[in-house]
Amino acid sequence: MASITEREFASKDEMTAALTELLQTALSEGIATDGKAVLLVSGGSSPAPAYRHLSGVELGWDKITVAMVDERWVDAEHEKSNEAFIKSTLLQDKAAGARFVTMKNRAASAEEGVQVCESDYAALKRPFDVTILGMGPDGHTASLFPNADGLEHALTTTDTVCAINAHQSEVTGEITERMSLSLAGIAHSKTVVLLISGEEKKAVYEAAKQPGSEYSVPLRAVLTHPDIDLTVFWCP
Numbered sequence: 001m002a003s004i005t006e007r008e009f010a011s012k013d014e015m016t017a018a019l020t021e022l023l024q025t026a027l028s029e030g031i032a033t034d035g036k037a038v039l040l041v042s043g044g045s046s047p048a049p050a051y052r053h054l055s056g057v058e059l060g061w062d063k064i065t066v067a068m069v070d071e072r073w074v075d076a077e078h079e080k081s082n083e084a085f086i087k088s089t090l091l092q093d094k095a096a097g098a099r100f101v102t103m104k105n106r107a108a109s110a111e112e113g114v115q116v117c118e119s120d121y122a123a124l125k126r127p128f129d130v131t132i133l134g135m136g137p138d139g140h141t142a143s144l145f146p147n148a149d150g151l152e153h154a155l156t157t158t159d160t161v162c163a164i165n166a167h168q169s170e171v172t173g174e175i176t177e178r179m180s181l182s183l184a185g186i187a188h189s190k191t192v193v194l195l196i197s198g199e200e201k202k203a204v205y206e207a208a209k210q211p212g213s214e215y216s217v218p219l220r221a222v223l224t225h226p227d228i229d230l231t232v233f234w235c236p
């Protein structure tokens, strides 16, 4: 089992304040200990306010590397690009000085781009200081989508990143080709934060804590991983 700490907040504002504080502390400690810090970021509506807040905080951003948890295989200008989302929310103001390691590269497909991405991620400081995950109503986290092509590899490889092709659904939308941290990549972090908003997703999370298939509910693989130190943030 992962070590799991659950924190419930009365509102999104309270969750944002606590997340901002956690990130500030973890990144400052990383810089104090190693002279540099690494933050792995997801897209999604839950972390966006904390990213905006953090961008205005003086943290020694020139010593911080921000890298993606997952990405659609689309150009950085695409409206669905997580890279574009991180640039517009986090990498502004003081945080504009951070180094940014992205997943999308020039390869025609995620499958063809995975080696370049793996070597980019191999150069990051280990362990990463913080990894921020979201989850979907289908039990996906990062781009580890239920029963996706590439999921078995993603859950078993020692590589940090992996190519995924999800089965199209309301949750994935039309763009199903993704690059993602593997389960091992998620476990490379000193601490992992999982952000959950709303009662519907809370029920999915509670179900994921019960025994069952990791292929139908990939979040379960994170919750049962022996080496992951996970803090779950929830707000209504």
Ligand SMILES: O=C(O)[C@H](O)[C@@H](O)[C@H](O)[C@H](O)COP(=O)(O)O
Residues within 6 Å of the ligand: 042, 043, 044, 045, 046, 047, 070, 082, 133, 134, 135, 136, 137, 141, 142, 195, 196, 197
């Ligand atoms: O790349 C994606 O498809 C999204 O980023 C997605 O994985 C998101 O992280 C979760 O759906 C949580 O979203 P919320 O933060 O909006 O709950």
